[in-house]
Amino acid sequence: MEKQILLLPGDGIGPEIIAETKRVLEEIARLYHHTFQFVEGRIGGDAIDATGSPLPEETLDLAKGSDAILLGAVGGPKWDGNAPEKRPEKGLLQIRKALGLYANLRPVRVLKPLMGASTLKEEVLADVDLLIVRELTGGLYFGEPRERRQINGEDGAVDTLLYTRGEIERIVHQAFQFARTRKKRVVSVDKANVLESSRLWREIADEVAREYPDVTLSHMLVDNAAMQLIRDPRQFDVIVTENLFGDILSDEASMITGSLGLLPSASMNTSKVGLFEPVHGSAPDIAGTGAANPLATILSAAMMLQYSFGLADEAKAIEVAVDRVLAQGVRTKDIAKASENAVSTTAITNAVMEALALKSASSR
Ligand SMILES: NC(=O)c1ccc[n+]([C@@H]2O[C@H](COP(=O)([O-])OP(=O)(O)OC[C@H]3O[C@@H](n4cnc5c(N)ncnc54)[C@H](O)[C@@H]3O)[C@@H](O)[C@H]2O)c1
Ligand SMILES: CC(C)[C@H](C(=O)O)[C@@H](O)C(=O)O
Numbered sequence: 001m002e003k004q005i006l007l008l009p010g011d012g013i014g015p016e017i018i019a020e021t022k023r024v025l026e027e028i029a030r031l032y033h034h035t036f037q038f039v040e041g042r043i044g045g046d047a048i049d050a051t052g053s054p055l056p057e058e059t060l061d062l063a064k065g066s067d068a069i070l071l072g073a074v075g076g077p078k079w080d081g082n083a084p085e086k087r088p089e090k091g092l093l094q095i096r097k098a099l100g101l102y103a104n105l106r107p108v109r110v111l112k113p114l115m116g117a118s119t120l121k122e123e124v125l126a127d128v129d130l131l132i133v134r135e136l137t138g139g140l141y142f143g144e145p146r147e148r149r150q151i152n153g154e155d156g157a158v159d160t161l162l163y164t165r166g167e168i169e170r171i172v173h174q175a176f177q178f179a180r181t182r183k184k185r186v187v188s189v190d191k192a193n194v195l196e197s198s199r200l201w202r203e204i205a206d207e208v209a210r211e212y213p214d215v216t217l218s219h220m221l222v223d224n225a226a227m228q229l230i231r232d233p234r235q236f237d238v239i240v241t242e243n244l245f246g247d248i249l250s251d252e253a254s255m256i257t258g259s260l261g262l263l264p265s266a267s268m269n270t271s272k273v274g275l276f277e278p279v280h281g282s283a284p285d286i287a288g289t290g291a292a293n294p295l296a297t298i299l300s301a302a303m304m305l306q307y308s309f310g311l312a313d314e315a316k317a318i319e320v321a322v323d324r325v326l327a328q329g330v331r332t333k334d335i336a337k338a339s340e341n342a343v344s345t346t347a348i349t350n351a352v353m354e355a356l357a358l359k360s361a362s363s364r
């Protein structure tokens, strides 16, 4: 198979984790006889410094001409004081919107060798396998107006939480379709006791549910959901929710697995180009130290192989290699216990590549 993959390293630890993940993809190409052509583009602070824009036209053109996009992370203190249009994060929001990537899939799977890395008790961790389906191109992130203005004679600011029927219907359908391939349970998370947009969300979720009689739908208020995720994450199969709630709940859910450095994501639409990126950010506090955990990005690449290229065996091989490396006790600092020696971003990637090659040799 021949595919063009756009790499968008971005800022902070982004270039480190993308360089390592590229090596894993090259190993997959070698082992399974594919041709992956890599092109590289700028986004975020890196793009602002080079071109003045967080998402240059050239990057968007490269994205549209590629088969899939693998992104590191954007942002950092250097650009924190920038005007809204010149913030690195704006580039990420713009590329999601421009490519219509409304469905953000964030799977949360407990990796058995890491049970001890989680702050939760082992009895609530066994069998955790949930999927957060986050709406990604609507809600507070994009609603207009958004501005500073005088309100009752003093400084004020407004953001707008806005959803249309079509936006809600399509993401809820996605959640039900994924639930059909899993444990057939959807929890729709909202704040319908306060927000009108949530009341519309709930009504539409109920309507959509009638088309999936084989799937159970329940509703949960977001504050309760935040608590239930920690109390007993095993109760969830698919969680569908609006943009901001999904952002917050997914960072929270990462601690079920043990680290934000483990959580992958896929942003999809109905057309061909998907964007794959770790859930975490640019981690400026550890950038350049070799401490970044590349596994979230490596697992995002596995999602890319599966969802964009239909390469299920290759995706599974990466997941199995990651499990094997963790079972061997190889750990970056974020998942190592005080008593364990932490290894570098490159060293854990080497271990994943060795596990891949070993598995491939033994299955021949
Ligand atoms: N998708 C993205 O590009 C994305 C996502 C979240 C935050 N951000 C941006 O990143 C910048 C930093 O934000 P933040 O510090 O709040 O969130 P962050 O996710 O970058 O980091 C939070 C904490 O988790 C740790 N961490 C994150 N990823 C890690 C990894 N792979 N390995 C080991 N440790 C890891 C960091 O060291 C930090 O202590 C901000 O500018 C923010 O806007 C970008
Ligand atoms: C960087 C930021 C805009 C982004 C978001 O909020 O969507 C990030 O936190 C994420 O989770 O992908």
Ligand SMILES: [Mg+2]
Binding pocket: 247, 248, 251, 279
């Ligand atoms: Mg986030």
